Amino acid sequence: MEQVDLVIRNGTIIDPKNEINGAICDVAVKNSKIYSIGKGLLVTAVKEIDAAGCLVTPGLIDNHVHCYEYATPLGINPDRDCLARGVTTAVDCGSAGASTFMGLRKYVVEKSSTRVLCLLHIASHGLAAAGCAGGCPGGESDTLAFLDIDACKGCIEKNRDVIKGVKIRLQKSVCAKGATEDEAYRRALIVSEACAVPLMVHHIESSVPTQRPDGADTRIGCPSHLRAGDFYTHAFHGYDETIINSANGKVHDDVISARKRGVLFDVGHGMGSFNWKVAEIGAKQGFWPDIISSDLHTQNIRGPVYDLLTVMTKFLHLGMPLYEVIKSTTLTPARALGMETEIGSLTAGCDADITIIKQEACDVQLEDSVTQLRNVKQRLVPVHVFRSGVQHPILPKLPWPNEDILQHLAFQLERCVIKDDA
Template sequence: MEVDLIIRGGRVIDPANNIDDILDVAVKDGKIAALGANLQVESTTSEYDASGLLVTPGLIDLHVHVYEYSTPLGVNPDTSCLARGVTTVVDAGSAGCGTFPGLRKYIAEKSKTRVLAFLHISAHGLAAFGCAAGKSTGGECDAIQHLDVQGCLDTVEQNRDLIVGIKIRLTANVADQGRNEHEAYRRALEVSEKTGLPLMTHHTISTVPLHSEDAKELSCPGSLKKGDIYTHSFHSFSSSIVDQATKKIDPGVWLAKKRGVIFDVGHGQGSFAWWVAESCAEQNFWPDVISTDLHSGNTMGPAYDLPIVMSKFYHIGMPILEVVKAVTATPAAAVGASDQIGSLSVGSCADITVLREKGVDLELEDTIGEVREVKKLLQPVAVWREGMTHTVTSPPEPFPNKAILADMMKYAHILANT
């Protein structure tokens, strides 16, 4: 067998195929050619020694914002994601039906990273503003006429190769102080149903309840169906899945998880609290998907990159196989792409990430100014996208980024009193 690349002797973790073993991975023409112990090849263009390292399918970040230059949140997917071991990203609603052509032409078609997208229910997506309303531009759902169902339906049909879901932010101050929230949610659910695509919901400081005894009343995640995605699962503000007093998970959340709703991290700049994640871990509630919500406000902390967010869940006891599954097999299935990405199956895209499990003694911050001392850090050391190698970089050190800790605590105080 002649191959272009062989990765030798790493601990291969491929949850999609129930693999956790010391194996070699062979690549030919951008596809996985073979997987096995001590593979014999006639020739190879490149050989990589992965001894002592973890070899996984290329990491998938299900929640990022990469509409660079056209939205305040946008970051470059190649420098902020691919260079940190992430081969596929899904932009979470930066573009709506009125702005999606630019995301396609200038980001998805020009990036080395594979870029997919959730289409925002608002026609302009997040072009007007970033994290919340309150500036002169207002929130993306402040004007009900911008919630264009037919525009979304048309845009999805024209871009089925890139659009993998619908996105809405359920936060009162981006929806005319809550007056438009329920109608925006209803329209997003309608588009999701008519297109057959999952709905991703951001649900923080919202007038929409977590659950309702009245089946006709909209709730979140109560109104979500199997395959829909509840992001920002571990924030600590109102609409949190964990009761602040009892530290118990809302019963509607357990029902939604049983129903097949996907719970996503969406770490972000304000959506990951150590105490919430730890409370959930104590109740054996783990995220189905680990994602960053990476954007211009958190690449220097507190999110940094996907391996750092993975490390936070590894720290609180999530098994390494489940951590890897949450950034490979599960997000691939969530966007209907398991036949191409999210595994090391022979014939699938040769998207491969190599990680080092490094022993450390450092602190990592959450988004409300709390820190935890972690002992293990997952670090990307090599990455291939369709068999092509790319340079890996490192986030800023030392951790935590003390320059932003004070801002995080201020931000948490503001939101807690909103």
């Protein structure tokens, strides 16, 4: 029999790349790569794990985190807060810009067991003093001089192994009360197109409209000016410029059009950007996220986000099929990042990034980002995680909900134009 390093036996496999949905199979790993997958594999292994009763998936990809630890107010530790909760690939979204990227590369990417990728902020200093946690008003795009197209392009070209796209935040509070938003957006679009990489846009309480007025086709909009493969993150917030038309309760026409042409709608839960009511309206209209991500950072790891699997649990509760939940955290982000042949599947030859998950019954209240609660009856929890075939410890989950966090978030509900009835 063939000798391998690891075999995971009897697991329920969900691998969307290979269209496997619930087959009971074994997975063998050799030399840090997936070696084979099948029923009753005739191999001997240095290590064997019985995954009976568990889901075995490709290593989870969190498409939106902030992990530039110590250098930015939002930076978490990816090994502690991502890998130890079942995530093998974390995409840092905008923490670094062209002037600060090499620190992210040297001190986070190169030193972490987690695979860390980057969407480079169009602002040269990234989120080094993000207004949401930096203790001061204003934001990274208040001054257009910091949005250097050539510097951003040059940094991407020199670091394509790590940098997979561009990031911008469109929000009046970080763009000189809206005065710089249109131009900042235009520059980000120019860089992403010139470098042939996707653009991720944070779009909340913005002067750039979600739905352009009738007949205003020349007005720059978001997501109307995004292209196939671009990411519209924080898709389920309930503030001004939400995807929902508050007048009729329908998903905006420009949002539907954007999806049809290939724009990817990303959850990006975050401290303030997931609203149960908005997600429920979307679910009833068949508007599910393409990608489930956490926007995990220092201000939300103890709630309301906790970890990626908790965000996945929320969409499972909403009725999103389990297969699609897994696809949105494996194949879809891998493909969007241009890494489909390396990560996001259990295909032989791919990196042996594997997450083993327990789907278990529960009866708990789970909060969104604005204090609204739902009674969740099942949840997804990590059991084992392997990064390039190496097993890493799983840290225990924190209890839901966090009452202290709920009190802290109460003010955000007042800003919502979509929320639960009083």
